[in-house]
Amino acid sequence: MSPRLQLKAGEERRLKAGHLWIYADEAARLDAVEPGGLVHVYDDAGHALGTAYANPASKIVARMVSKKCLAELKPAWWRDRLGAALAMRDWLFTSPHYRWVHGEGDRLPGLIIDRFGDDIVIQAHTAGMERQLDAIADAVTALVRPANIYLNNKAGSRQHEGLAAYTRTLVGPGDGTVTAMESGLPMLCHALEGQKTGYFYDQRPNRDWIGRHCRGRRVLDLFAYVGAFAQAALAGGAAEVVSVDASAPALAWAQRNIEAAGFAGRWQGVASDVAKALAEMAATGERFDIVVSDPPAYVKSRAKLSQGLRGYTHLAEQASRLVKPGGMLCAASCSGLVSADDFRKATVQGVRAAGRGAQIIHEGGAGADHPWLPAMPETRYLKFTAMMFDR
DSSP: OOOEEEEOTTTTHHHHHTOOEEEGGGEEEEOOOOTTOEEEEEOTTOOEEEEEEEOTTSSEEEEEEESSOOSSOOHHHHHHHHHHHHHHHHHHOSSSEEEEEEGGGGTOTTEEEEEETTEEEEEEOSHHHHTTHHHHHHHHHHHHOOSEEEEEEOOGGGGGGTOOOEEEEEESSOOSEEEEEETTEEEEEETTTSSTTSSOGGGHHHHHHHHTTOTTOEEEEESOTTTHHHHHHHHTTOSEEEEEESOHHHHHHHHHHHHHTTOGGGEEEEESOHHHHHHHHHHTTOOEEEEEEOOOOSOSSGGGHHHHHHHHHHHHHHHHTTEEEEEEEEEEEOOTTSOHHHHHHHHHHHHHHTTOOEEEEEEEOOOTTSOOOTTOGGGOOOEEEEEEEOO
C-alpha cells in the first residue's frame, strides 16, 4: 500500500480547482516516505484526491501528478504524458525547437524539457522528478529518438529539495552545443554550461514583437545572454544594437551567433555589470531609440518581494535615462512571485523617477510552449511591458 498524505479540513479546495502544490502546514498526516516518493492524497473526510510525490524536507511537501491513485508511474504513463505535451507543441510550432515540458503548466511539476531539434535538455527541479529521470529519458527516447539527451541540473531550487547541482550527458556523443531555431535564425548555445537549459524560448513572442518595430533604430540590449533579443532586432533592420551582459562567455556566444547571421557590422558587445554600464552611458550622453531590459529573476522568495520590486524600479529608472524622446523602453520580469500589476507599477515608478512620461503600448508574456494553469497564477511568470516615451 502506498504511503498516505491526508489534508487538514478545507485544504483540498485549491487542489480540486487545479492547483498542484501541497504545503507542509496543510497536511494533517504524512506517512514515512523517501524524498521524491509517491503518496496517495486524501481530504479530511478520507476521499481520494490522487497521487503526488512528496518531500518531507521541503516547504512544498507534495506535488500532484495524477488525479488517480497510482502505485507507480509506469513507462506507459510517462509516454502518454510526454506524448500529450509533444502533440501540443507540434500543433503550435512548425519546427522542433520549443519547450516540450513546462513543469506545472504541463501538470508535471518540477520537470523542464527543452527541445533543440535532435537534442534534448532535461532539468529536474525536485526530488520527485530526480527519481524519475531514467523513466523520463526512456519516454523521450521512445517518442523522438534524439541524438543527444543532456541533464542540466544546476537550478538553485534543487537546494531546497536536498539535491546536488550537476550536469551530464545522458544519451549520445554530443559536447553540449545545441541550436535553437527562432524566426528562421539559428541561435547556438551550450546546454551544460549555459543558463537554465542553455536558451530562453519563453521570450520568443516578445523578441518577434521587437523585431517588427526596430527598423532603422538604435537599440540597447541589457542582460543580453547569447544575443537572442539583439538577433531579433538586427534581423528586423535595427541600425545598431549594443548588447550588455556581465558574462563575457555569454557575450562570446552572442558574438558567434550574430557573426554567423551576418549582422556583426551593426552590433557591439559590452561585457560589464549592467548598472555600471547604464551609469557610464548616461554620463557620456548615450541615447537609444529602444532599450530592452530582460534581467534574471529579482524575486525568488516572498520575503524578497519588496526588495525585488525596488530593484525593478531602480533598473527602469536607470534605463529610462538612456531612452530618446519618443523612444521605447521594453522591460521584462521572469519572477513568478511578481504579479503583472506589481511589475507594471514598479516599472512606471522608475520611469517617473527618471523624470520621464510614457504610454504603455504593449504587454506580453511567455510563448505558447510555456502554458500556465488558471488555478496557479504563479505559473504565469513572464511579464513584458513596452512603453513609448513622450517627445
